[in-house]
Amino acid sequence: MIRRKMILYLLALLIVLFLPGSGSAPAAQLTINENNSGETLTLYPGDIMELTLESNPSTGYAWQGDLNIAGVLEVIEHGFKSRGVLPGAPGEEYWLLKAAGPGSGSLSLEYSRSWEEDNDPVNRFAAVISVLEPVPQVSGGETPGREAGVPVFIDGVELDFPDQKAFIEDGRTWVPLRTIAEALGWQVQWDPGSGTATVLKGNREVRLQAGSALLDVDGRPRELAGGSQVRNQRIVVPLRDFCGILAVYSVAWDPGTGAVLIESGALEQLVAGLTLEEKVGQMLMPDFRTWNGEDVVACNDEISRLIREYHVGGVILFRENVTGTEQTVQLVDQLQKAAGAIPLFIAIDQEGGRVVRLQTGTVMPGNMALGAARSPENTYKLAKAIGKELNVLGINVNFAPVLDVNNNPDNPVIGIRSFGSDPQLVAEMGTAYIKGLHDAGVAAAAKHFPGHGDTSVDSHLGLPSIPHDLERLEAVELVPFREAVKQGVDMIMTAHVTFPAIDSTQAVSRLDGTPVFLPATLSEKVLTELVRNKLGFNGVIVTDSLKMKAIEDHFGPGEAVVRAVKAGADIVLMPGDLEESMQALLGEIRAGRISEARVDASVKRILGLKLKMGLLSEQGPASGEPGAGPEARLKAAQALVGCAEHLALEREAAEKAVTLLKNDGMILPFRLKDGDRVVLFAPWSDRLELMEEALGRIVQDAKIKDVKVDGFVYENLAALNEQQKKALFAADYIVLGSYSYDLESRVPGRHWLPGFALDTLAQAEEAGKPVAVLAIRNPYDIAYMPGAKAFLAVYGAAEGPNIPAGIRTIFGIVKPAGKLPVSIPDAGGGKNLYECGYGLEYPE
Structure with missing residues (x-):
């Protein structure tokens, strides 16, 4: 109770005084010591910084390393201050360093004997230095920003x-x-x-x-x-x-x-008032999907105990946790009450399209659909709508957007979750998405750094590897992340992908004892050197789930958490075992292998983001926002989640994304008339239901009489059965819903999906029947059916607005306006059938 009161007091001090001065030295004179190891230190040109470290030269030990960073930081004085009058007394080695100009780099020192090269140093000091540009000089009496104001x-x-x-x-x-x-x-x-x-x-x-x-x-x-x-x-x-x-x-x-x-300096005061266990807890974000085999839809006593006992800083929610608007508001309220003095990050993956957790509200068409529409304005509006629905439910972090550049058609895990294969397009759409979430009061997380788009292995199931060097990453994969950092993205989520050309460090797999390269999530060269130093990102680094096979197969729960934190992660997402993870981190810190200053730097970033978002406020925001009570928030949520305005946005965005790739003989759009027969084919019943419902509305709205619709599910069929053939031969129009999710599902003879599609096209050609292929998920399906006469892509999945938008386009209710956000290679991968940016329109 005393600890809780002290934390509440510090929070009150932080808010009531709105970040009071810490009483530390003015900006022009910064003093640091071993407690600052692991931190990112911000200076600007002309600043003088003094570094002091415990030392005793009489023992032969000395601090080794060069602290000069060319053009950024220079050593102007270096010496030793003895604490005694007798020769050989211990003291402090000191350096006066001057910030020379804008830039960044790393300080690294090792305390060792110069002649003992084979021995590990007995101590280390490391920090990241970021020197920002000074306020620019203004000439001629100009006053830029006078009207709008300088932020x-x-x-x-x-x-x-x-x-x-x-x-x-x-x-x-x-x-x-x-x-x-x-x-x-x-x-x-x-x-x-x-x-x-x-x-x-x-x-x-x-x-x-x-x-x-x-x-x-x-x-x-x-x-x-x-x-x-x-x-x-x-x-x-x-x-x-x-x-x-x-x-x-x-x-x-x-x-x-x-x-x-x-x-x-107020955050430093708050962090200093936490126990080591409370600090480490802020870095843990577990999930509570199920409990004793049942979906967790309410916070039970055991979950509340775990949140309090381990002082966790956040919880991630999944589809099992969010079944309805009222239930979600109540669950979030229960979780926050269990947290105590420092509120939780309540996080979710609400990307839109294929990855949607909320079981109520709008779905939105997904990133590749947004890339096809090529409208940053629409992307902003959709992201803001997503953010507003999350915010009103009390969910304050969205693990989105995906900024992976999907330049590998065989990618089984990213695909339509990406905005496209053009790095600039991904950057443009991604930054608009981030701004939309921000303007809705929700934190954004750019993922999966440094890029998961050029893989053919799903990291949920295995450990992918990308061979590219830094030059290639700079030209492609890192482009969207750089722009996101400029936009002020709150978090960067790591990828469980190895990059041997960036970090060739290997570990022994616990799966089979073989050496494996460290994935980016556990790599200091990626998280610290690349994210912090090279990109200059000062926000929160969060790992992807540590329960994924790419991590779980090769590293134990404790080892994975320790490696992630040592690499530079601030938040470890879904640690395999909460207690083991906590104890592993505490053990490393107490043994000196992770400095408490390194932990403090992460906790400062975490609490800084919570403060920025208003989570640490004593007085909650207006009703319907995260700080409001559950009753007020529920009332606001019921009015906002899935509202007519958001559903209209959802529908409009999906329609603008529909991309027409082929229309031989201008057979589209289909023109329905009284008595027509239409056959619909879909691989699964949920997709077929969406097709039938959309077509039914078209018929009803147009008041067309006696239209006969035959719908068929072709799951596990490699060819038409007799009933389907009979319906096809009698049809006036045929819509074939194709589907693929990886390379295997697009190879005829190896999977039933392409087999059925090709047989349907062949039978229709023989019967002289018009077929429109609706690529439900991946636009790459056309690679194995280049002979299709009419082909549209909608970039969708099992639910949402994409399939209905495709049906409305096929039957002429809307016109196709989308442009391919990816290039499509032929089946052999030798050349492109269609380039990024291609798309047809209907004739006037």
């Missing part, structure tokens, strides 16, 4: 300027004094008689007369560089200089977003 973020939360915006002038960012001071936890008093503002916090006092450059700081005179001004009846001050007087931890300029980033 200012405090610990990741954007500051609201109600009247006078922040602006740039004379190379400085100016802000209203009252706004910035109160946001940093200071009180502001105004004396209209003397025109003096007094800024107070604790025993500190800063006095400033409007328009003056002279301040009284704690009873001592001091000059404010740049002075102060009066704009719109508000005192405005230069942000960086004023924050230095208030002893704010860090102020930096982000050239990518054109924003000012302030770190107040």
